Structure formats: structure tokens, C-alpha cells
Amino acid sequence: MKFTSKLAFAASALALSVSAAWADSGEISVGMALEPPHLDPTSAAAGAIDQVLYANVFQGLTRFASDGSIIPGLAESWTISDDGLTYVFQLRHGVKFHDGTDFDASHVVFSLDRARAEDSTNAQKALFADIASVKTGDHYSVIVTLSKPNGSLLFNLAWGDAVIVSPESIDTIKEKPIGTGPFRFVEWVKGDRIELERTPDYSWGDQVALDKVTFRFISDPTAAFAAVMSEDVDVFPVFPAPENLAQFDADPRFQVLVGSTEGETILSTNNKLPPLDDVRVRKAIAHAIDRKAIIDGAMFGFGTPIGTHFAPHNPAYLDLTGNSAYDPEMSKSLLAEAGLADGFTTTLKLPPPSYARRGGEIIAAQLREVGINVEISNLEWAQWLEQVFRGKDFGLTIVSHTEPMDIGIYARPDYYFQYDNPEFQALITELNAEAKADKRTELLHKAQTMISEDYVNGYLFQLAATGVANAKLQGLWVNAPTQATDLTGVSWAE
Amino acid sequence: MSLTTAPPRKPSLLRTITSSLNLTLGLFIIVVFFGGALISLVWTPFDVASLDIPNKLKAPGLPHLMGTDHFGRDVFSMILVGARTSIAVAVVAVGIGMGLGVPLGLAAAVRPGSFMDELIMRGNDLVFAFPALLIAIMITAVFGPGAVNAILAIGIFNIPVFARLSRGAALSLWTRDFVLSARVAGKGAVRISYEHILPNILNLLIVQGTIQFSLGILAEAGLSYVGLGAQPPIPSWGRMLAESQTMISFAPHLALFPGLAIVFTVLGLNLMGDGLRDILDPKIRRER
Numbered sequence: 001m002k003f004t005s006k007l008a009f010a011a012s013a014l015a016l017s018v019s020a021a022w023a024d025s026g027e028i029s030v031g032m033a034l035e036p037p038h039l040d041p042t043s044a045a046a047g048a049i050d051q052v053l054y055a056n057v058f059q060g061l062t063r064f065a066s067d068g069s070i071i072p073g074l075a076e077s078w079t080i081s082d083d084g085l086t087y088v089f090q091l092r093h094g095v096k097f098h099d100g101t102d103f104d105a106s107h108v109v110f111s112l113d114r115a116r117a118e119d120s121t122n123a124q125k126a127l128f129a130d131i132a133s134v135k136t137g138d139h140y141s142v143i144v145t146l147s148k149p150n151g152s153l154l155f156n157l158a159w160g161d162a163v164i165v166s167p168e169s170i171d172t173i174k175e176k177p178i179g180t181g182p183f184r185f186v187e188w189v190k191g192d193r194i195e196l197e198r199t200p201d202y203s204w205g206d207q208v209a210l211d212k213v214t215f216r217f218i219s220d221p222t223a224a225f226a227a228v229m230s231e232d233v234d235v236f237p238v239f240p241a242p243e244n245l246a247q248f249d250a251d252p253r254f255q256v257l258v259g260s261t262e263g264e265t266i267l268s269t270n271n272k273l274p275p276l277d278d279v280r281v282r283k284a285i286a287h288a289i290d291r292k293a294i295i296d297g298a299m300f301g302f303g304t305p306i307g308t309h310f311a312p313h314n315p316a317y318l319d320l321t322g323n324s325a326y327d328p329e330m331s332k333s334l335l336a337e338a339g340l341a342d343g344f345t346t347t348l349k350l351p352p353p354s355y356a357r358r359g360g361e362i363i364a365a366q367l368r369e370v371g372i373n374v375e376i377s378n379l380e381w382a383q384w385l386e387q388v389f390r391g392k393d394f395g396l397t398i399v400s401h402t403e404p405m406d407i408g409i410y411a412r413p414d415y416y417f418q419y420d421n422p423e424f425q426a427l428i429t430e431l432n433a434e435a436k437a438d439k440r441t442e443l444l445h446k447a448q449t450m451i452s453e454d455y456v457n458g459y460l461f462q463l464a465a466t467g468v469a470n471a472k473l474q475g476l477w478v479n480a481p482t483q484a485t486d487l488t489g490v491s492w493a494e
Numbered sequence: 495m496s497l498t499t500a501p502p503r504k505p506s507l508l509r510t511i512t513s514s515l516n517l518t519l520g521l522f523i524i525v526v527f528f529g530g531a532l533i534s535l536v537w538t539p540f541d542v543a544s545l546d547i548p549n550k551l552k553a554p555g556l557p558h559l560m561g562t563d564h565f566g567r568d569v570f571s572m573i574l575v576g577a578r579t580s581i582a583v584a585v586v587a588v589g590i591g592m593g594l595g596v597p598l599g600l601a602a603a604v605r606p607g608s609f610m611d612e613l614i615m616r617g618n619d620l621v622f623a624f625p626a627l628l629i630a631i632m633i634t635a636v637f638g639p640g641a642v643n644a645i646l647a648i649g650i651f652n653i654p655v656f657a658r659l660s661r662g663a664a665l666s667l668w669t670r671d672f673v674l675s676a677r678v679a680g681k682g683a684v685r686i687s688y689e690h691i692l693p694n695i696l697n698l699l700i701v702q703g704t705i706q707f708s709l710g711i712l713a714e715a716g717l718s719y720v721g722l723g724a725q726p727p728i729p730s731w732g733r734m735l736a737e738s739q740t741m742i743s744f745a746p747h748l749a750l751f752p753g754l755a756i757v758f759t760v761l762g763l764n765l766m767g768d769g770l771r772d773i774l775d776p777k778i779r780r781e782r
Contacts, residue, residue, distance in 0.1 A: 221740045241740040243564065297547040297565050361726045362565065365545045376726050377638060 026198075026211035026492075028473070030485055031224060031233035033240045035191065035217040038174035041160040042115055045123035047402060047483035050160035051237070052194055052215050054484035057098075058163035058179035059205075061089055061108065061142075062154050066489075068313075068404070068481030070154050074103070074164055074180065075142075084149035084435050091140045095204045097166050098184040105136035111164045112144070126408070127156040130432070151435035155405070160482065182208045182488050192217065209475075209491030221354070228254070228468055235469035235476060237485050241354065242300040248468045259465040259479035260313045263400035264306060265355055267363060267458030270394055272418040275344055282455035284334035285396075286324035288370040289363060295461050298358035303461035308452040309407050312462050313479070316444040320452040324459065331370040343371025346395030350376060351384040355463065356398040363398070363458075389416050400463045404482055407444070408432075410451050419456045517769025523762025531577040540568035542575050542729050551745045561747040564737070569747065572729040573755050579641065579730045580759070583723070584710030586645045588703055591652020596699065598653070599660030600687040606665055615661065618654035626651040626713055634722040641724040648713045652706050659702050663695040697774035701767055708763035715756050731756050 036048040041058055055063060063073035075089040095103035116128035130150040135143045169178035177185050182205060183196040196213040216233055218224045221241035227233045248254040275281045291305040304312045307320030335341060350360040364374045388394045411428035413420035431443040465480040475489035546566035554561040560569035602614040630647035637643045667673060676686050717723035718732030731752040738748035
């Protein structure tokens with residue numbers, strides 16, 4: 001008797017361990033440096049929200065593919081009228097929200113009307129500015145009418161800020177997001193992790209391989225390094241310390257994913273603050289900066305130099321780095337021309353990411369070489385948003401603008417760097433109304449050149465997407481065309 | 495057997511100092527530390543403000559004795575200049591603590607239990623109740639990070655230390671005969687405190703000052719470590735440690751040298767404080 005019970009125990013223990021190993025193969029733990037403030041992607045600018053929920057929990061009419069192209073999402077297909085003013089979207093059938101509600105055209109009308117409403121808290125309301133009305137055609141079609149042609153509507157609707165939400169669950173979305181995606185929300189332990197699981201009976205898109213996803217929030221780079229090394233997290237899509245990547249690369253357990261992002265990292269300049277309001281002074285700063293030293297020193301070689309506010313992997317990109325080549329002698333003569341031969345003093349306020357803190361020290365040293373004395377102060381994000389972004393109380397700052405195709409911010413004179421050029425504003429208005437691809441490219445070239453030659457900001461480098469993952473994981477995004485951790489195509493290799 | 499005894503020789507100052515191993519060792523370390531800081535005023539092997547990125551993360555060797563950091567700056571030069579930062583912060587902070595704390599303590603001791611005594615000492619308790627780092631974070635949160643605010647923060651938490659020490663010591667002195675005779679001679683409380691009490695508690699203050707100095711250096715390193723101390727590009731040991739964290743696996747020298755600098759300086763100051771107490775504290779001196 002005793003013997004058999006022992007045997008039975010051993011057998012059940014074996015069975016347990018086998019099932020644990022089997023379940024393990026469908027689980028993944030994702031490391032993130034920043035925790036989302038809440039879980040409503042349609043009412044905050046925080047990229048961390050999209051990094052958890054985009055494509056996983058929430059879907060939009062269209063979506064970004066891993067290469068940045070726009071592919072159908074909840075809209076199966078669409079037709080555009082000849083005047084470019086009317087879009088008719090055909091929706092997927094049989095889609096259900098995670099709470100069991102059937103998805104139909106009324107949800108699209110609700111979501112888009114909510115995003116573009118007068119009192120909307122959507123962080124990217126400009127995306128919806130040209131929409132005149134959104135109406136249901138029939139149960140599964142939606143008619144979007146524009147007030148003027150907008151060539152980037154499909155692109156705009158792919159943003160995380162334009163995902164489809166349901167009126168039934170909107171009141172609790174910040175704590176318990178209900179979407180239509182292949183993963184559904186399970187639990188959020190604040191300060192620690194967010195858990196997602198595969199949506200049962202998900203039948204309206206490609207099947208996913210993972211059963212369970214845990215997003216873990218690890219802000220300290222040293223802790224992040226330890227978590228990856230000990231294989232506590234399987235993937236860290238935006239690893240906070242570039243200096244550790246070489247080490248991961250040399251370790252056969254890991255793969256390092258280096259791709260492009262939409263993050264133009266710039267030395268933002270207060271265009272209204274003397275003497276920085278003088279274009280000669282801004283030009284002097286631009287020529288005093290050695291981009292290579294910054295990329296090597298602050299990013300350990302990860303990053304592509306840029307000469308304007310535009311992503312180098314975009315087909316419409318112009319390489320304008322020549323406008324601001326490293327030339328300290330020219331800087332000095334420009335400063336002398338502006339009546340500042342003895343240099344001047346200004347502030348450099350730096351947010352927490354290492355590209356800013358380290359880049360700031362390097363830029364300070366480079367500006368000192370030409371006689372510009374910058375006083376560095378390191379700020380936390382909240383302080384930075386308060387003082388620099390909203391208060392406009394700064395001379396210089398370094399920040400990465402991670403929104404895709406965001407050159408339009410230069411047409412907003414009240415934006416924090418306060419570039420006010422009516423010519424540029426007219427150009428962007430013309431661009432937004434233009435739907436023809438070649439004409440758009442031409443206008444984009446013009447816009448890039450204009451801000452480059454006005455030396456609005458110091459253009460440093462395009463942030464690289466530097467991720468690290470378990471070598472056995474496949475299907476991860478290498479590039480980051482939008483802020484997202486799309487896990488729908490991710491699986492463990494056998 | 496001879497009963498004649500040699501007249502007792504007064505030990506020379508040098509002998510007194512060298513008789514205490516603690517003091518010798520402590521003094522040696524501190525002289526090196528101050529010497530390095532002084533030399534850095536006029537000369538450092540490399541300029542700590544200019545970056546040399548192609549030569550980053552070099553291991554210790556020649557010409558970079560302690561290697562280079564992630565910007566290619568010479569770690570040895572940064573340690574020297576960092577010593578200067580540490581000393582400047584600690585000296586001024588201890589100065590603030592002594593300058594305000596000692597008069598407060600002496601004033602409180604004049605009439606123990608009086609309203610003034612209560613006011614001063616309860617105020618001190620209030621400051622003392624806050625952890626030093628919390629005061630520092632509070633000050634830097636209000637006035638912004640920087641060396642000056644770090645000095646203020648560390649100085650403020652030094653005030654109650656000196657106030658308590660001087661009040662306690664002064665209380666026992668006020669009952670002594672020589673103070674009584676001074677009072678009879680018509681001297682006022684301020685004059686007695688200054689002329690009779692202060693000289694007699696000076697040895698205690700010096701010992702405590704040494705200890706607080708080492709705590710000040712630690713506090714400065716701690717504040718810089720969390721980013722609230724001296725701001726870049728001024729080198730600071732605490733910030734060097736903080737910056738080395740993610741590179742410790744492939745460039746351990748970046749953490750090792752500032753870490754050792756802090757350890758040895760604090761150790762040296764504590765040894766010196768111990769040794770000074772052995773010499774200066776009357777109670778211990780008598781027992782010898």
C-alpha cells in the first residue's frame with residue numbers, strides 16, 4: 001500500500017511538472033521601464049499605455065504593421081470617394097469585446113465622436129481635426145466625411161489614440177480596459193505588473209501563440225539588467241541602458257534587436273528667449289555639436305544622425321546633416337557676428353532618460369568649447385513637463401519626440417520651443433490638404449529644409465529601438481513605427 | 495635596586511600623536527586626501543571638463559592611472575576634483591552646524607528648563623526627528639538640486655548635533671566653581687559662555703566636528719548618488735558611483751575607485767576622530 005501511494009505521488013508530481021513546463025511555453029514576461037498612469041489609450045499622451053495595450057488589447061479601424069505600413073484592423077476594407085472627402089469602412093463581422101458585447105458600427109461612431117468631441121481629453125485631437133461627421137451606414141459599415149481632403153486619415157486612424165472602445169465599459173476603462181484584441185486584461189498590480197491572457201474564442205484575426213503575457217515595470221537600469229540576465233523577463237523591448245547591449249549580444253541566451261524608432265532626439269531650443277531668438281546664435285549652437293561624439297558617448301553607438309525633424313527610414317527623408325556639420329570655428333565667428341564674441345550663459349534642463357542626461361553632459365562640454373556656458377539641471381519627468389513643456393521656462397533641453405510624422409508640431413507657435421513662422425504654418429496646411437504622394441513628398445522636403453535652415457532646434461540623432469530578448473523568442477517587432485509592444489505574432493521557437 | 499626616579503618627562507606633541515595608532519593612520523589618510531584636493535586646485539593629470547569619447551572606458555593603466563569613464567574622462571583626475579567637492583561641502587556644512595548649533599546649545603544651557611531652553615531644544619528635536627536625507631530632499635525639491643543646496647541641507651542636520659553636545663557639556667560646567675567665581679566677579683552669561691564654557695568644551699567639539707565631517711562626506715555622496723548634490727559637470731564621488739552602476743559588469747574600475755575613495759576618507763576621519771578623543775577627552779586622558 002505504502003509503496004503504491006508513493007508511486008502515485010511521484011507520478012502526480014511528474015504530471016504536475018510536465019504541465020508546468022507545457023504551460024510555460026505559452027507565457028512571456030515583458031520588461032518595461034515606465035508604468036502607465038492608467039489604461040485608457042484614448043485619453044493620455046503616455047506612451048507606456050500603448051506599449052502595453054496597442055494591438056494586444058485594443059484595436060483600431062486600421063493599424064501599423066511592424067514595417068510602419070498601414071494595414072486593415074477592425075475595418076476589413078474601405079473605399080474613398082473621388083473628391084477624397086468620404087471614406088466608407090466595411091467592418092469585420094463576428095467581433096466581440098472582451099465583456100461579450102458584439103462589435104458593430106455604433107462602436108466606431110461612439111469612439112471617434114468621443115475622441116474628437118469638444119470636451120475630449122484625447123492627447124492627439126489634431127488627428128481627428130478634419131473629420132466633419134461619422135455615421136453608421138449599416139450594421140457593419142461606417143461613413144466618415146471630412147471637411148477637407150486629408151491624405152493621412154488612414155494613418156491617423158491607426159494611432160493608439162484612435163482605437164475603438166465601447167460605451168458599455170468606458171467608465172471603468174482606466175482600471176479595467178475592455179477591447180477587441182487577441183489578449184484580454186486580467187490584472188494590474190500597481191507598481192509591479194500588468195497581466196494579460198489570450199482572449200478565448202478569438203476568431204476575427206490571426207490566432208496568437210501566447211497564452212499569458214505579464215508586463216513588468218522595472219525603472220532602474222541596473223535592476224533591468226539583472227532581470228534580463230536572470231531570465232526573469234523574456235523580453236525588454238526598450239532596454240534603458242545601451243551600454244549593456246554588447247554584453248547581451250555576446251551571450252547566446254539572448255538576442256539584441258536594433259531597429260529604428262520615430263524618436264527624433266533634438267536639442268530643443270527656446271526660440272523666444274534671447275539670445276536664442278537670433279538664428280545666428282542657433283546656427284552657432286548647431287555647428288558646435290559633434291553628433292558622432294554624442295551617439296558614441298551617450299548611446300554607445302546606437303542612433304542615426306539627423307539634420308532635421310524627420311525619421312531617416314521614411315522614404316521622404318532628406319539628409320540635411322550638412323547644414324549643421326561640426327565646425328566650432330564657424331560657431332565662434334557666428335557668435336561674434338551676433339555680438340556675442342565672449343559667449344553667453346543659458347540653461348540646459350534635462351529629463352531622466354540616459355540619452356538626455358548623458359547627451360546633455362556631452363553637449364555642455366561641446367558648447368563650452370565655443371564659449372557658450374550652459375548650466376545643467378537634471379529634472380524628473382513631472383518637473384520637466386511642468387517647467388519646460390508647459391511653463392516654457394528653459395533655454396535648452398534634450399528630448400526625443402517619439403510620435404510618428406510629427407513635423408507638424410513646428411506649425412504650432414505655442415508649442416514649447418515656440419517656433420513661429422507663418423510660411424511654415426502655410427506649408428503644413430497645404431500638406432495636410434494634399435493627398436497625392438509625390439506632391440506630399442515634395443512638400444515634406446520643403447518643410448524639412450525650412451526648419452533645418454532656420455536652425456529651430458539642434459537636430460541630434462534618431463533614437464534606435466534597442467531591445468533585448470530571449471534568443472528563442474520569434475516574431476518581435478524590430479523597428480518601432482509607433483509606441484507598441486505587438487505580441488500578436490510572437491511565439492517561442494521549439 | 496635604585497629608588498631614584500627620573501623626573502617625569504612631559505610627552506612631546508609628536509610623541510602623543512604617534513602613540514595613538516588610530517590618529518597616525520587617520521591623519522595620514524586625511525593628509526593624502528586633503529593633499530589631493532589641494533593639488534587638484536592647480537593641476538590635475540587630465541582636464542575633467544573636456545570629454546574624449548574615442549578613449550572611453552579604458553581600463554586602469556598608463557596614462558590613465560584609474561582608467562577612463564564612459565565619456566573618456568580620466569577617473570583619477572575626477573577623484574581628485576571630487577575630493578575637493580566633498581571637502582568643500584563637508585567643511586561648509588560642519589561650519590554651519592557649529593556656527594549655529596554651538597551658540598544655540600550654549601544659550602540653552604544658561605538657564606536649563608527655561609522657556610528659551612525648551613524652545614531651542616524642542617526646535618532641535620524637530621529637526622533631528624527628520625532623517626538627514628529627507629531634509630536634503632526637501633530642500634533640493636524646493637530650491638532645486640545643486641552643491642549649495644546640498645551644503646545647506648547637510649548643514650541644517652548638523653545644527654542639532656552640535657546644539658545638544660554643547661548644551662550637555664555646558665550644563666555640567668555651569669555648576670563648577672570657576673564659573674561661580676566668574677559670576678561673582680560680575681560677568682554676564684554671554685561672557686561666561688564665551689570666555690569660560692566654550693574653551694572647556696572645545697575638545698569635544700573638535701572630536702564631534704571630525705565625526706560630522708565624515709558624515710558630511712557620506713551625505714554629500716548619498717545626495718549626489720540620487721542626483722541632488724553637485725550637478726554635472728562638477729565631478730562628485732556619489733554621482734560617479736551612480737553613473738557606474740550599469741557598467742559595473744564590464745568596467746568595474748568606474749565603481750571601485752570612487753567607492754574606495756569614500757571608504758578610505760570616511761575611515762580616515764573616523765580613526766582621526768577616535769584618536770583625537772583619546773588625546774583630548776579629559777576623562778580618557780586621566781585614566782592613562
